[in-house]
Amino acid sequence: MEYKKILNNNYTLHLINTDRFKTLNIVVFFTKEFNKNDIAYGSMLANNLVYTSKKYNTKNKMAIIGEDLYGARVSSSFGINGKLESFIFSLDFVNPKYTEDKYLEESIDFLKEIIFNPNVKDKKFESNSFDIIKNDIKSNINSIKDNPNLFAGIEYSKIMYKGTPSSYSSYPTLDDLEKVTPSSLYRFYKDLFNGNYKIDIVCIGELPNNLTEVISNKFNSIKTNDKKLTLTINHKYPNKIETKIDTLKFNQSKLYIGYRLLDMSYYELNYVLRVYNTILGTMNDSLLFNIVREEHSLCYTIGSYVSKYNPSLTIYAGINKINYEETVRLIKECVNLMSDKKTVETLFESAKKTINTYLNTYYDDVISQVNTYYNREFETIDDIETIKEKINEVKIEEVINLNKKIKLSTIYMLKGDNNE
Amino acid sequence: MNKYTFEKVNEDIYYEKLNNGLEVFLYPTNKTKNFYISISVKYGASITKYKIKDKVYDIIPGSAHFLEHKVMALSENKEISNRINSFGSLANAWTNYKGTNYNIFGSINLIENLKLLLDIFYNTDINPKNVEEEKGIIGEEIDMYKDQINSLMSEHLFKNVFKNSYVKNTVVGERSDIEKITSESLNRVYNDYYVPNNTFIVVTGSFDVMEVMNTIKDYIYKLNLKPKELPKTIKEKENDKVNIAYEEINKDSENIRVKYAIKIKKSLFSLKNDILLRYYLNIILSNNFSPTSSLYEKYKNENVIINMGASANIIDDYVLIVVSAVCKDANVFLDNISKDIKKINISSEEFERKKKLFLKSYILDFDNIEDVEYNIVDFMLLEGKVNYNEYTDIINMDYKIAKDIIKSLNFDNISIIKTVK
Numbered sequence: 058m059e060y061k062k063i064l065n066n067n068y069t070l071h072l073i074n075t076d077r078f079k080t081l082n083i084v085v086f087f088t089k090e091f092n093k094n095d096i097a098y099g100s101m102l103a104n105n106l107v108y109t110s111k112k113y114n115t116k117n118k119m120a121i122i123g124e125d126l127y128g129a130r131v132s133s134s135f136g137i138n139g140k141l142e143s144f145i146f147s148l149d150f151v152n153p154k155y156t157e158d159k160y161l162e163e164s165i166d167f168l169k170e171i172i173f174n175p176n177v178k179d180k181k182f183e184s185n186s187f188d189i190i191k192n193d194i195k196s197n198i199n200s201i202k203d204n205p206n207l208f209a210g211i212e213y214s215k216i217m218y219k220g221t222p223s224s225y226s227s228y229p230t231l232d233d234l235e236k237v238t239p240s241s242l243y244r245f246y247k248d249l250f251n252g253n254y255k256i257d258i259v260c261i262g263e264l265p266n267n268l269t270e271v272i273s274n275k276f277n278s279i280k281t282n283d284k285k286l287t288l289t290i291n292h293k294y295p296n297k298i299e300t301k302i303d304t305l306k307f308n309q310s311k312l313y314i315g316y317r318l319l320d321m322s323y324y325e326l327n328y329v330l331r332v333y334n335t336i337l338g339t340m341n342d343s344l345l346f347n348i349v350r351e352e353h354s355l356c357y358t359i360g361s362y363v364s365k366y367n368p369s370l371t372i373y374a375g376i377n378k379i380n381y382e383e384t385v386r387l388i389k390e391c392v393n394l395m396s397d398k399k400t401v402e403t404l405f406e407s408a409k410k411t412i413n414t415y416l417n418t419y420y421d422d423v424i425s426q427v428n429t430y431y432n433r434e435f436e437t438i439d440d441i442e443t444i445k446e447k448i449n450e451v452k453i454e455e456v457i458n459l460n461k462k463i464k465l466s467t468i469y470m471l472k473g474d475n476n477e
Numbered sequence: 478m479n480k481y482t483f484e485k486v487n488e489d490i491y492y493e494k495l496n497n498g499l500e501v502f503l504y505p506t507n508k509t510k511n512f513y514i515s516i517s518v519k520y521g522a523s524i525t526k527y528k529i530k531d532k533v534y535d536i537i538p539g540s541a542h543f544l545e546h547k548v549m550a551l552s553e554n555k556e557i558s559n560r561i562n563s564f565g566s567l568a569n570a571w572t573n574y575k576g577t578n579y580n581i582f583g584s585i586n587l588i589e590n591l592k593l594l595l596d597i598f599y600n601t602d603i604n605p606k607n608v609e610e611e612k613g614i615i616g617e618e619i620d621m622y623k624d625q626i627n628s629l630m631s632e633h634l635f636k637n638v639f640k641n642s643y644v645k646n647t648v649v650g651e652r653s654d655i656e657k658i659t660s661e662s663l664n665r666v667y668n669d670y671y672v673p674n675n676t677f678i679v680v681t682g683s684f685d686v687m688e689v690m691n692t693i694k695d696y697i698y699k700l701n702l703k704p705k706e707l708p709k710t711i712k713e714k715e716n717d718k719v720n721i722a723y724e725e726i727n728k729d730s731e732n733i734r735v736k737y738a739i740k741i742k743k744s745l746f747s748l749k750n751d752i753l754l755r756y757y758l759n760i761i762l763s764n765n766f767s768p769t770s771s772l773y774e775k776y777k778n779e780n781v782i783i784n785m786g787a788s789a790n791i792i793d794d795y796v797l798i799v800v801s802a803v804c805k806d807a808n809v810f811l812d813n814i815s816k817d818i819k820k821i822n823i824s825s826e827e828f829e830r831k832k833k834l835f836l837k838s839y840i841l842d843f844d845n846i847e848d849v850e851y852n853i854v855d856f857m858l859l860e861g862k863v864n865y866n867e868y869t870d871i872i873n874m875d876y877k878i879a880k881d882i883i884k885s886l887n888f889d890n891i892s893i894i895k896t897v898k
Contacts, residue, residue: 077508078844079486116777120769124830128837155485155840189777196783196803199731205624306729308620341551342562351552354613357621375621410565410585417510417584421845473624 060430063269068281070272071430073261077420080149081161081262083168083272084427087144087254088286088434091137091222097229098245099135101237103144104190106246107133109176109183116186122167127151129164131171137222139288139366141435144249146172149423152263161265169275175246181239182246191234198228202305209303209311209471213371216299217315217467221292223367249279256281257434259427288435290367292317300468307473310378314388315467318368323437325462326365328447329455334363335408336456337395338372342404344391345372353387355380370463378472385468396460398453405453412448416441478690484868488843490853491686492863498674498704501693502863504681504849512587512682513846515580516598517854519677519861520670523574523643527708529669536666537657539615539650542572544663546611547603548671549579554602557593566590568597572648575858582847587684588692595696598676601667608660619649626734627801630726630894634736634799637721637892641713644792673697674704679853681846715793717742719892728896732783733807735895737800737814743791745885748878751791752860753870757882758789758796760831760874764823766800772817780805781813798886807895819888825876835871 058077063070068085113119123129129150136143148168153160176183201208211226218224248254256279260268294317321330338345338361345359359374372392376384394400419425419441429438439447478493491503522541527534549570551558561568566583579598581590622628635644646654680689719740728734748754765772766787776782785802800818804810823831842848856863864870 079840080844116774117769117771121830124769124834128834151837151840185778192780193783196732203626203730203732307624309617309624340562341566341568342558347552350614354610355617357614357618375617377617377620404562407559407562407565410563411567412565414511414565414567414582414584421509421511473620 066281067277067279068256068258069434070269071257071259072264072269073259073426073430074264075261076263078262078423079152079155080423081152081164081264082260082423082427083148083165084259084431085146085168085172086257086259086431087249088141088257089254089282090286091140091142093222093225094233095142095245096135096225096227097233097237098242099142099144100194100227100229101187101190101234101242102246103133103135104194105182105186105242106146106171106175107131108190109186110170111174111176112170114176114183126160126164126167127156129160129167131168133171135227137225137227140222140290141286141288142222144254153265154263161268162271165271165275173278177243180243182242184239187239187242191237194229194234195231198231198234201228205305205307205309205311205471205473208305209313209469212301212303212471213313213315213467213469216301216469217313217369217371218292218367221290221367223290223292223364252280252282254282255284255286255434257431259430261423261427286435288366288432292367294464294466298465298468302470302472304472304474306475307471308475309375310381310473311471312374312376312381312384313467313469314372314385314465315469316370316372316392316463317466318370319462319464321368321459321462324447325455325459326368327439328444328451329459330363330370331412331448332405332408332451333395333456333459334361334370335411336401336404337361337391340404340408340411342407344394344400344404345374345388348391349374349384349387353383355384355387369466378474381470381472389465392460392463396457398457401453401456405456409448409451413445416445416448478686481863481865483843483865486840486843486868488849490863490865491690493690495673495694495697497697497702499697499702500677500857501690502677502679502853503684503686503689504679504846504853505684505686506681506846507683509682509846511582511584511846512590512680512684513580513582513850514587514591514594515578515679515850515854516594517576517578517677517679517857518671519576519675519858520666521572521574521576521858522646522648524670524710525643525646526711526713527669528711529706529708533711534665537650537662538646538654539648540658540663540666541577542649543608543611543615543655543658544603544667545570545572545577545579546615547607547663548601548667549597550602550607550611551597553607554597554600557596561590561593564590568594573858574643574648576854578854580850587680587682588688591680591689591692592696595693598671599700603660603663603667605660608658608663612655615649615655616652619652619655622647622649626728626730626896630734630736630896633724633726634738634892634894637724637894638719638738638740638797639715639792640720641715642793669708672705672707673702675707677857679850681850712793715795717890719890722892724894725897726894727898729898730896732803732805733896735802735804735807735810735893737802737811737818738892738894739798739818739886739888740890740892741796741798741885741887743794743796745887746796746882747885748882752864753874754796754882755789755791756835756871756874757879758798760828760835761821761823761879761883762787762789762798763831764827765821776810776813781810811893821883821886823879823883828876828879832871832874836868839868839871
């Protein structure tokens with residue numbers, strides 16, 4: 058694998074040249090600081106641009122060109138990551154060496170068409186597609202309550218991360234969505250290229266020699282912002298533990314327990330916490346899995362994850378509503394056990410090996426590699442082999458001591474009650 | 478040991494069938510640091526009744542999946558579990574209608590991991606106590622699926638379309654089913670189906686072929702496992718007509734969901750290869766009902782749907798075509814689809830374009846060792862053999878056959894299910 062970074066006024070180009078994959082992926086990121094007023098626009102724009110374009114002005118024509126290019130796909134999304142928001146346009150297509158050379162330029166033209174040639178007339182997005190997408194998004198918002206995992210995750214985040222970008226999901230409110238018009242969306246769209254966003258283009262695959270030139274010819278009309286951006290949120294969590302229970306008609310209840318992380322160093326957050334979280338909730342024999350699921354048969358799904366940019370640890374489980382108190386008690390017990398040397402010792406070395414296995418999957422995963430090089434624009438990320446070495450050096454005492462910096466913050470349950 | 482090469486991508490598989498009937502597939506590659514090892518048994522939730530040595534047994538629905546939980550019961554076997562963890566490997570298992578798969582994903586010490594997976598598979602302890610303890614966990618899993626609207630609707634639809642087929646039961650079963658499962662019933666199924674000539678091993682990743690093959694042979698020969706008579710699956714005769722033509726499910730959800738299913742006798746199609754028949758049908762359905770179709774666009778423009786898709790499945794002697802939609806008004810959708818489904822068509826140009834998607838998928842499957850494993854397992858469970866000439870099969874797919882298949886479609890045998898608030 059060979060990595061090269063090219064900086065210019067238009068964009069930062071990241072070239073990851075590897076023969077590991079039979080696809081070529083080109084991902085364009087537009088990034089700026091999060092603004093909650095952008096959510097409705099972000100959602101509308103990301104969907105509009107891939108629905109139709111000026112040249113492919115029906116959904117069917119858009120689909121046909123993708124199929125013609127051996128299933129070339131352009132996906133677009135608007136997302137919130139730490140303190141930042143981003144539009145991501147991602148093209149993937151089969152390496153032309155397996156099809157025909159002409160598909161390189163034609164596939165990149167497809168991406169270019171979607172980003173730069175929207176279905177716009179008189180400075181307004183075409184109204185038919187616009188209305189269809191608005192209705193779809195409305196419907197998606199109203200359907201959140203039909204998906205217990207999604208509903209619970211969103212409601213938990215509202216409490217846990219109150220007052221920060223992480224408390225918002227990429228689903229806009231109905232009121233905000235209503236305010237978006239074909240012309241205001243166009244004004245928002247034009248802003249993508251006026252130097253307000255940092256623009257990164259990440260290319261990965263067995264890259265053809267002329268790729269830099271092809272990209273340069275096709276992406277020369279944009280302007281990047283070189284202001285330094287950062288992902289990390291300085292969230293001052295309240296000391297009070299927030300508890301909330303919502304009820305909807307489901308069979309199963311969803312439990313989320315959030316812990317805030319106090320003043321962790323870069324080393325603790327990136328290395329010690331990784332080992333801690335693996336022992337607590339991600340490895341085969343994690344404490345949560347063994348104690349809550351296997352020993353007490355209280356759930357099928359249980360685990361934990363870390364949010365690095367709004368430092369917190371979340372534990373989730375799918376349970377029966379009658380087991381709420383017992384499950385919360387056992388989860389707290391599992392967290393307490395992370396201070397117990399004997400307990401941690403039994404899983405410590407295995408956890409490091411498990412992390413090693415997870416880290417090795419990086420080499421097999423296009424998205425992980427793309428995101429790593431993109432995120433390095435905003436934070437320090439060691440290379441995988443260095444991460445492996447540092448994980449290996451983590452001491453058991455460091456993991457145990459980390460428990461002093463982990464404080465319970467939120468308990469949320471979506472109570473599944475089919476009788477209510 | 479034989480070597481087979483997948484066309485176009487030039488990827489090699491090493492294969493051997495051992496004396497006791499156990500089959501081994503090895504896919505070595507140096508493009509990854511990881512490995513994926515699996516052992517699969519050709520026994521899944523589709524077997525509901527069988528005969529062996531003149532005795533007939535009924536299988537309680539959910540048994541194959543319950544058995545999977547008890548075979549992969551790592552928390553009950555601390556020694557194996559600790560050793561798997563000591564390598565940092567991840568063990569998992571899954572069950573579908575056609576089979577059950579046990580797997581380990583890891584990056585160090587493949588040989589030891591392989592032996593541990595075989596230990597798990599061949600040293601199962603199913604007793605009354607651990608069977609009772611598992612019921613709470615599986616009950617939560619059942620509830621989880623019942624909360625997923627799509628999964629719940631498919632469950633009802635299968636029951637409505639088929640009166641006697643295995644698909645009338647879900648893979649996980651009902652809570653009332655698993656209450657009836659005992660250690661005795663699970664041990665019987667384990668002894669009858671988990672036999673070498675009903676089992677195959679797949680190893681993908683970075684490794685030495687001879688070392689892995691010799692390890693498997695040594696292990697299996699030490700166990701002295703002989704091939705056994707395989708049980709004869711008893712299938713109840715299925716009615717050609719759908720069982721229930723219409724059902725409403727009460728679900729207080731934002732949008733209405735509809736499934737429009739057509740049951741067609743497989744014998745009506747002249748193409749007798751199930752996998753190819755499914756490919757053709759999926760191309761035809763994609764062309765007419767997927768988000769890339771002109772009908773989809775028309776429905777969107779006329780506010781008939783929020784989204785729509787279609788799939789074709791082959792279940793025993795029947796082809797099941799299902800058009801699924803999310804919409805605001807089920808009646809408007811049903812009025813439209815009942816007419817438009819009879820206009821199914823595809824042009825030669827559209828057919829050739831859709832074939833390109835299959836070729837893309839074929840080429841990309843080799844980028845990931847888990848996908849390679851999954852495809853081998855899928856071929857084995859569905860067809861009993863791996864097709865190394867899939868590329869040629871796709872290239873040779875013929876527009877005339879697609880047209881013939883369209884002519885054979887019969888739209889009279891319909892079952893509809895929809896949600897109502």
